[in-house]
Amino acid sequence: MNEALGRLPRRDDVSAAAVHARAADILRPSGALRWLDEIAEWIAGWQHSATPRIERPVGLIFAADHGIAAATKVSAYPTGITEAMLAAYRQGRSTITAFARLAGAEVDAIDVGVGRPTGDIRYEPALSPERFDEVVAEAVRAVDALDTDLLVLGEMGIGNTTPSAAVAAALAGGETAAWVGRGTGIDDDGLARKRAAVQEAVRRIAGVTDPLEVLREVGGAELVAIAAATVAARLRSIPVLLDGYVVTSSVMPLSFVNPAALDHCAVGHCSAEPGHRKLLERLGKRPLLDLDMRLGEGSGAMAAVPLVAMACAGITDVPTFAEWFGQ
Amino acid sequence: MNEALGRLPRRDDVSAAAVHARAADILRPSGALRWLDEIAEWIAGWQHSATPRIERPVGLIFAADHGIAAATKVSAYPTGITEAMLAAYRQGRSTITAFARLAGAEVDAIDVGVGRPTGDIRYEPALSPERFDEVVAEAVRAVDALDTDLLVLGEMGIGNTTPSAAVAAALAGGETAAWVGRGTGIDDDGLARKRAAVQEAVRRIAGVTDPLEVLREVGGAELVAIAAATVAARLRSIPVLLDGYVVTSSVMPLSFVNPAALDHCAVGHCSAEPGHRKLLERLGKRPLLDLDMRLGEGSGAMAAVPLVAMACAGITDVPTFAEWFGQ
Numbered sequence A, B: 001m002n003e004a005l006g007r008l009p010r011r012d013d014v015s016a017a018a019v020h021a022r023a024a025d026i027l028r029p030s031g032a033l034r035w036l037d038e039i040a041e042w043i044a045g046w047q048h049s050a051t052p053r054i055e056r057p058v059g060l061i062f063a064a065d066h067g068i069a070a071a072t073k074v075s076a077y078p079t080g081i082t083e084a085m086l087a088a089y090r091q092g093r094s095t096i097t098a099f100a101r102l103a104g105a106e107v108d109a110i111d112v113g114v115g116r117p118t119g120d121i122r123y124e125p126a127l128s129p130e131r132f133d134e135v136v137a138e139a140v141r142a143v144d145a146l147d148t149d150l151l152v153l154g155e156m157g158i159g160n161t162t163p164s165a166a167v168a169a170a171l172a173g174g175e176t177a178a179w180v181g182r183g184t185g186i187d188d189d190g191l192a193r194k195r196a197a198v199q200e201a202v203r204r205i206a207g208v209t210d211p212l213e214v215l216r217e218v219g220g221a222e223l224v225a226i227a228a229a230t231v232a233a234r235l236r237s238i239p240v241l242l243d244g245y246v247v248t249s250s251v252m253p254l255s256f257v258n259p260a261a262l263d264h265c266a267v268g269h270c271s272a273e274p275g276h277r278k279l280l281e282r283l284g285k286r287p288l289l290d291l292d293m294r295l296g297e298g299s300g301a302m303a304a305v306p307l308v309a310m311a312c313a314g315i316t317d318v319p320t321f322a323e324w325f326g327q
Helices: A013-024 A036-049 A065-072 A078-091 A095-103 A129-144 A161-172 A190-206 A209-217 A221-235 A245-257 A273-284 A300-316 A323-324 B002-008 B013-024 B032-047 B066-073 B080-090 B095-103 B129-144 B161-172 B189-206 B211-217 B221-235 B247-256 B274-283 B299-316 B319-327
Strands: A057-063 A106-112 A150-156 A240-242 A266-270 A287-289 B056-063 B106-111 B150-154 B241-242 B264-271 B285-287
Touching: A013 A036, A013 A300, A036 A300, A036 B066, A057 A095, A057 A129, A057 A221, A057 A300, A057 B221, A065 A161, A078 A095, A078 A106, A078 B319, A095 A106, A095 A300, A095 B247, A095 B299, A106 A129, A129 A221, A129 B002, A129 B264, A150 A221, A150 A245, A150 A300, A150 B161, A161 A190, A161 A209, A161 A221, A161 A273, A209 A221, A209 A245, A221 A240, A240 A245, A240 A300, A245 A273, A266 A300, A266 B211, A300 A323, A300 B066, A300 B095, A300 B299, A323 B080, B002 B221, B002 B247, B013 B032, B013 B299, B032 B299, B056 B080, B056 B095, B056 B129, B056 B221, B056 B299, B080 B106, B095 B106, B095 B299, B129 B221, B150 B221, B150 B247, B150 B299, B161 B189, B161 B211, B161 B221, B161 B247, B161 B274, B161 B285, B189 B211, B211 B221, B211 B247, B221 B241, B221 B247, B241 B247, B241 B299, B247 B274, B264 B299, B285 B299
Parallel strands: A057 A106, A057 A150, A150 A240, A240 A266, A266 A287, B056 B106, B056 B150, B150 B241, B241 B264, B264 B285
Antiparallel strands: none
């Protein structure tokens, strides 16, 4: 991935500028939708089109299990839930699939390690270099097979806010405890265990400086898949809508390798997990929604898909003052 | 309206409680969507159904002109724009109609005074008692003709943030200037004129205590229509999604007559007009969206319709743990 991150395509400034110019004369007070207009401009730049549209949104959920969750209780739920949820996504019986039907989106769930937990990040790497490469290849294949104009990235993996906090703490620094929240709702003892686990994991890799190595060491399979999918989408110039804390932690290493690596990404929502807001500030990304959601699955980003579609329609489906009064 | 406000129907607590109970066991971590679950519960209560659904959302835009805007420049746009926008709504060539297509909603625009400006609120009542009653009747007729399960209320009227500020300042008190913003983007001189106009209007009605009389005196025809439509929707138990500053100012008098009058209303978005956030705090309503929009038309509320639909689907279209693991 380091090599791909060195030769990332840029957005199409001409299409983006065309949307910017059109927005300034559209049949509404100047600047009345400033931020949504910027979203349309962002989509235009990556879709290479002055008429940005969201017609084939797709949600990809990467699912995996975690050694740390098997070894010590860092989640309010047992690890078997990951597999049950994978089935629920595939049968369209989950929250994100319910949201996706209303957003006109397809959802696919990809197993990158359910029932094959990663190493216990306190004592060993989450993934071997070989497993890391396999997961990257699987995620790239999944993205390369898509026909989509907006990719929503989500995740499922019982215990995965623990590796997410470890990645964030290792890269962004500061008080480790501040990156650790209650996830799906762990109690005080669980929170203390989670903080201790993250601290141990971060201490273990104190010498590691390569951001992708940090991800391999203290992340998880679905985190690696999300990072790889984000790069694969960039190589195909597909705009990406990021979900909550786990997804944002997964892609943060990319921005440490190349500060422009997330230019094709917007953030669907801000999670109730406290570390997420900190991460978004760090990345300079403003979330479209702020609904206290803390579900994962990509549900918060999927909830924002209609807003992105509306932002585009606000440019393409509304006349300019010149068009309206000239008619 | 005062009479209707004294005998408002209450929500169906049984349906709301059924949704609340179902939310606690649905196939996701407990409380993961707390606020959206509350939205579903709110819809259930007013739809009198334990399976809340948004299938026929409708946006009503009430449009009118304002004497104050004709008499002194309080808007960046000429009053003739109101009529041009009315045509754009009806031909489906506006921002809200573009949003509505994506939200699966119908939009109707109702002329309650375009080209028939109200009185200049600095010196005279906006509407005579007879005109007030006519507008109320027109709005009630419009709502009574609807077949909808979620009503979005919007407005159009060049200059109408000035009467909105006057209504808010007269009822909520505090520094008048704090209720006056730049609307569609007036310059510093215009803002000073707007503030002076609002101050004069508020001073003129210093003795008026009936909240609906305040609305008649310093409001506008579309403001009165929105208040009346909100009451009419309540009498039919239709949930209402409020838009920005003008719509919220329009309905605030209702809550001064009966504190429960807005229980069937949620707020779609928080406008960039600074007085809106203050009004929402005063009403104890949290907006679903906060996107710096300042367009009116009902566009901010329409943008939130998919979220309300998703909140409902998150209850009705997702199994409970018992249903999923019992199958």
